[in-house]
Amino acid sequence: MSASSGSTAEGIRGGDEILLAFTRALRAGGVPVTQDRTHDFLAAAALLGADDPGAVRVAGRSTLCAAPDDLARFDQIFEAFFNSRHGLPRPRPVVRPEPTAEQLPLDDGEGEQADRADDVIRAAASPTEVLRHRDVASLSAEEKQRLAAMFATLRPRPPLRRTARHQRWHRGQVDASRTLRESLRRMGEPAEIAWRRRSQKPRRVVLLVDVSGSMSSYADALLRLAHRLTQGIGNVETFTIGTRVTHVTRAMRTRDVERALVAAGETVPDWSGGTRLGETLRFFLDRWGQRGMARGAVVVVFSDGWERGDVSVLAEQMARLRRIAHRVVWVNPHRGKDGYEAVQTGVLAALPFCDDFVAGHSLATYADLVEVLADA
Amino acid sequence: MTSAADVAGLLGRTGYLCDDELATVTYLALAMQRPLLLEGEPGTGKTALAEGLAEALDLPLVRLQCYEGIDATQALYDWDFPRQILHLRALEASGGAGIEEAEKSLYDERFLLARPVLAALQQSPAVLLVDEVDRADDEFEAFLLEVLSTWQVSIPELGTVKAATPPVVVLTSNRTRELHDALKRRCLYHWIEHPGLDRELQIVRTRAPEVSEALGRQVVGVVQDLRTRDLTKPPGVAETLDWARALHHLGTAELDLESAATTLGALVKYREDSDRVKQALDQLLRT
Numbered sequence: 304m305s306a307s308s309g310s311t312a313e314g315i316r317g318g319d320e321i322l323l324a325f326t327r328a329l330r331a332g333g334v335p336v337t338q339d340r341t342h343d344f345l346a347a348a349a350l351l352g353a354d355d356p357g358a359v360r361v362a363g364r365s366t367l368c369a370a371p372d373d374l375a376r377f378d379q380i381f382e383a384f385f386n387s388r389h390g391l392p393r394p395r396p397v398v399r400p401e402p403t404a405e406q407l408p409l410d411d412g413e414g415e416q417a418d419r420a421d422d423v424i425r426a427a428a429s430p431t432e433v434l435r436h437r438d439v440a441s442l443s444a445e446e447k448q449r450l451a452a453m454f455a456t457l458r459p460r461p462p463l464r465r466t467a468r469h470q471r472w473h474r475g476q477v478d479a480s481r482t483l484r485e486s487l488r489r490m491g492e493p494a495e496i497a498w499r500r501r502s503q504k505p506r507r508v509v510l511l512v513d514v515s516g517s518m519s520s521y522a523d524a525l526l527r528l529a530h531r532l533t534q535g536i537g538n539v540e541t542f543t544i545g546t547r548v549t550h551v552t553r554a555m556r557t558r559d560v561e562r563a564l565v566a567a568g569e570t571v572p573d574w575s576g577g578t579r580l581g582e583t584l585r586f587f588l589d590r591w592g593q594r595g596m597a598r599g600a601v602v603v604v605f606s607d608g609w610e611r612g613d614v615s616v617l618a619e620q621m622a623r624l625r626r627i628a629h630r631v632v633w634v635n636p637h638r639g640k641d642g643y644e645a646v647q648t649g650v651l652a653a654l655p656f657c658d659d660f661v662a663g664h665s666l667a668t669y670a671d672l673v674e675v676l677a678d679a
Numbered sequence: 680m681t682s683a684a685d686v687a688g689l690l691g692r693t694g695y696l697c698d699d700e701l702a703t704v705t706y707l708a709l710a711m712q713r714p715l716l717l718e719g720e721p722g723t724g725k726t727a728l729a730e731g732l733a734e735a736l737d738l739p740l741v742r743l744q745c746y747e748g749i750d751a752t753q754a755l756y757d758w759d760f761p762r763q764i765l766h767l768r769a770l771e772a773s774g775g776a777g778i779e780e781a782e783k784s785l786y787d788e789r790f791l792l793a794r795p796v797l798a799a800l801q802q803s804p805a806v807l808l809v810d811e812v813d814r815a816d817d818e819f820e821a822f823l824l825e826v827l828s829t830w831q832v833s834i835p836e837l838g839t840v841k842a843a844t845p846p847v848v849v850l851t852s853n854r855t856r857e858l859h860d861a862l863k864r865r866c867l868y869h870w871i872e873h874p875g876l877d878r879e880l881q882i883v884r885t886r887a888p889e890v891s892e893a894l895g896r897q898v899v900g901v902v903q904d905l906r907t908r909d910l911t912k913p914p915g916v917a918e919t920l921d922w923a924r925a926l927h928h929l930g931t932a933e934l935d936l937e938s939a940a941t942t943l944g945a946l947v948k949y950r951e952d953s954d955r956v957k958q959a960l961d962q963l964l965r966t
Binding site: 335337339340343346347350351357358361362364365366368369370371374466467468480483484486487490491507540552585588589591593594595596598619623 | 683700703704706707710711718746748750760761763764767814853854855856857860863864869909911912
């Protein structure tokens with residue numbers, strides 16, 4: 304490998320150099336390429352022959368990619384880098400969300416009025432306490448900032464499940480192998496009997512956050528909540544749903560909340576679009592849920608249930624979700640408001656398949672949700 | 680074996696037909712002595728590749744099926760306690776050996792139960808299949824990483840077991856969760872797609888030679904069409920083979936609505952799907 308690259312280095316451009324430049328383009332395009340992967344890529348390309356574009360492509364796909372999403376990006380960038388007609392790599396195509404004409408939810412006006420009435424009554428309470436109960440959609444920018452800091456007060460606890468593994472305990476079943484091992488330590492003499500019980504592990508929590516137009520005023524708060532849960536519990540997977548399904552867990556794992564939100568913002572292509580709950584749910588179940596991500600998990604859907612598509616699809620997919628998941632929780636921001644009735648067709652279709660139906664418009668309701676999760 | 684075409688040829692002789700990309704990646708894995716991480720829809724032949732490789736290279740296949748809660752004693756080695764105790768009792772009865780000797784004889788290789796990973800290292804060269812690694816816990820991944828990077832296992836009582844030549848390792852995952860980056864970095868990655876019409880027909884012809892060509896062609900045609908439709912679980916190659924064999928067993932010479940409906944259980948495994956498939960079959964077989 305080094306011999307071939309050494310001989311060409313003095314010519315136009317060393318083959319390795321071009322491949323290295325390509326890995327940089329990949330990194331810029333969002334594929335997490337690391338130093339050791341680059342090294343493997345060069346070795347693989349050298350093995351297969353760096354002069355064969357097909358071979359370089361396969362070498363790159365197998366050494367630089369680690370997930371199906373990476374593969375798609377890789378192909379795009381590979382095409383742009385090596386097969387560009389103008390001889391220059393084209394900039395990465397930016398997917399712009401298509402602006403969608405959106406009808407405002409009918410009950411929003413009522414909700415706000417009800418909140419203003421609330422403010423008058425609670426004027427005497429402490430400002431923090433008031434903020435805790437305010438509808439996040441009605442907050443000013445400054446209030447939102449103060450509320451953001453208050454998310455740190457949420458103390459999420461993970462729901463637990465029993466595992467196949469056992470742990471030592473002072474009663475329960477007899478731990479035969481440990482007892483035998485103890486007795487072996489005493490040269491085969493019978494010894495104390497060891498007991499064991501099933502140990503417990505955090506159950507996976509899957510969050511599906513609706514980021515469509517009708518939910519746009521709640522998206523920021525909900526993602527903050529998702530971030531808090533991810534940081535506090537650990538085993539949390541987050542997806543945004545709208546017209547598409549986007550996996551944003553990686554962004555949510557970023558420790559700093561503001562950076563996490565920016566990262567999520569960059570990954571999600573369909574902010575404030577329409578909602579096709581049923582179809583997105585089906586996509587989620589096909590691609591992730593059915594395979595095991597939702598299996599035995601606590602699945603939380605944050606949505607107002609405004610469904611643009613076919614409601615029967617939503618019902619069918621919710622039934623499917625219910626069969627796979629351990630518990631399905633539906634969080635509806637409008638539920639906590641006065642005069643709310645579950646009339647949206649989506650909600651009506653989904654409700655029979657939910658274990659819990661809770662409100663989600665203020666920090667106080669998020670605290671309640673945290674409790675629901677811990678007990679799930 | 681010096682090129683991807685060699686690998687494809689060898690695998691083809693065992694009845695595993697792979698496309699160029701998979702052959703190339705497999706060749707790379709062999710040449711670079713790297714584990715191969717395969718992901719893809721269920722039933723696309725991830726596990727079968729490891730089996731085919733073992734047969735093609737004439738190596739023993741050691742399979743480690745991962746599951747939740749699997750730990751080192753189930754993957755590496757364990758001591759056979761009951762036999763050790765029996766041995767002790769026998770020593771006692773014969774009144775033979777001294778304490779030190781007795782102790783030494785207790786941790787002998789014959790009391791060692793080699794679990795898959797250790798077995799693969801001992802028998803190497805071998806093919807080690809780590810199946811459905813995404814089902815195991817994170818801790819297990821870390822442990823696997825250690826073995827995969829050093830190709831050795833140390834047993835305190837016996838010493839270190841090191842593979843003379845690193846085994847060929849194939850990991851499969853169904854993506855129920857994201858694997859740790861550190862593990863992925865050690866591996867070559869490949870996503871297996873469903874095969875195209877011609878290749879799938881070839882697979883059916885090699886794997887189920889008893890099925891007539893005409894029936895095989897019809898079956899594959901229908902399955903390929905079904906995959907483009909909206910099914911909960913699109914049928915994999917394994918289901919295609921099952922269905923073709925099922926039809927053959929019933930003595931079907933040509934696929935018609937009736938025979939298709941009675942054998943549908945081999946192809947789709949969801950009630951919602953079977954309704955949709957029945958409608959689709961109506962269209963497909965009428966024309």
